[in-house]
Amino acid sequence: MLLNEFLILAAFLFCTGVYGVLARKHAVLVLMSIELMLAGVNLNLVAFGAFHGDVIGQIFALFVLTIAAAEVGIGLAIVLLIYRNLHSADLDDVDTMKG
């Protein structure tokens, strides 16, 4: 069956996400990049689930989806907080502490 194609696509999504997290400075884009990484994870899980012929992979993917939604909710709230206090959502501006 088709497995490698899915895994390559998942790895590509994951790597794009990692690049986005490291290279992007805008908080919302970083959040989106993290979502890309999780999409890669989900694709992996579902593809492996189909490959093994069991439902564990899909159940795991459901849990990942749900928790990712909760996480992004919290993340957007924190970004909003930063935007209100700093009038910017640029992560380079969030560096008052050093050392």
Added chain:
Amino acid sequence: MLLAVATEVISTPKFDWHAFAPDLVLVVTMVVVLVADLLLPDREAWRTSSITALGLLGALIPIATLAHSGHERILFDGAYVVGHYALALKAFFILAAYITVLLSVDYIGEGDYYNGEFYFLLLVAVFGMSIMTGARDLITLFVALETISIPTFVLAAFRKHDRASNEAGVKYYLIGVLSSALMLYGFSLIYGVTGATKLSGPHSISEYLSQHGTEPLVAVAIFLSLVGFAFKVSAVPFHFWAPDTYEGAPTPVTAFLSVASKAGGFVALINIIYFGFLTGNAHSAANSWWPVLWVFAALSMTLGNLAALRQTNIVRMLAYSSVAQGGFMLVPFAAAGIAGADGPLEKANSAMGAVVVYLLIYGAMNLGAFAVVIAVARRTRSAEISSYDGLFQISPTLAVVMGVFLASLAGIPFFAGWFAKFVMFRSIIDAGTGWAIALGIIAAVNSVIAFFYYARPIRAMIFHEPTADDRTPIVIPQPLVAAIVLTTAVVVVVGIYPQLFARVGQLAF
């Protein structure tokens, strides 16, 4: 007819209410706190802290009865196991949360903070930790880890209008989510190769590893998962969020993060390594993962200590010290892997016991140190080490107690910290190979370096003249006194009579 067939196929799984009682008490307390916060007028909102404290202590009762009944309870086809190990750590997390509540009562009550929400989030995090202790399945492990992380993101950013707190929250959040994503990618590969998410038992990850050894893809998957955990326990080189988050977050939250949340990461690591990678014959595959932990341990100890030497702020110093202490706690993992790769599992068992003992002792001494920091900051409004000048003349008791905690963190006998270091070094000697001894030497050198920075506040307290004009003793509110007394008692009693915790470590494994 169809219905009859259906009910036969879908039978209700047997549910052991007793095994779940501690967690259920926590859930009920959460709901009560939320409702009470809704109903109470603003000036009585502090009562939610009493409810939280009572709920936490109430959760200890079923833990005691479960410990008394003795046998291991296996739930959900082995995905959740309540035995001595889980119970000991549940009790630890609940007591750590209780002390955090004692630290928070006045801090949160006096600031313009949201009382009910604070304690609710704290309880959710503790619930996650409680679930983590029993998790024996990748999915349970992941859900428990996120149940710990998500509320603590909010707690770190709890002072809404304070930029430092915002920064603490955003850094902790981004690193937390990134590490979860890396860990999940590792989990998805582990599942893909082994076809299982359960850690041990039939049709599990450990069974697969026993039969097939390590394939390159499994090694990559394990590496990614371990990197995810390294973020959670702030191991070098994934520690850079910790000092900023610890400094910016409200101090009671910092105490909670540095003890309970970090311990949550370590418990996850114990579960996956001990139950997933070391049971059965799976330990023959240990060569694929112990070098990673060896490097994390060596780097965390060395860089954590060197960075702590440079700090002038005591919270940042304690943050780097907790990075270094995390390194010491990673040592037994590496030792267990080295010992496991050779064969006999008894050594790996005692190494895991060492981690548990270290966690318990580290929890008491670090919470105590933060309790004193909070007490002193009530007067000085500062966390600079220079604000400790002459504390011995102003509040002798507070200065002595702080000295006890710092000496314990440094590992001076006869305070509890020396025993933590002792079991850590014993796990290295048990493993006995060249690599283990090398790690032991690095740990020994670092224990010496640590003396220098732990001694700095002590020197400031005793030998410097107080700079402040106000020389009356610092008034400490009762809950804070209770927290300091409790933690001091543990540090002193366990230091003199270490068998107390050694027994817990032995019972657990």
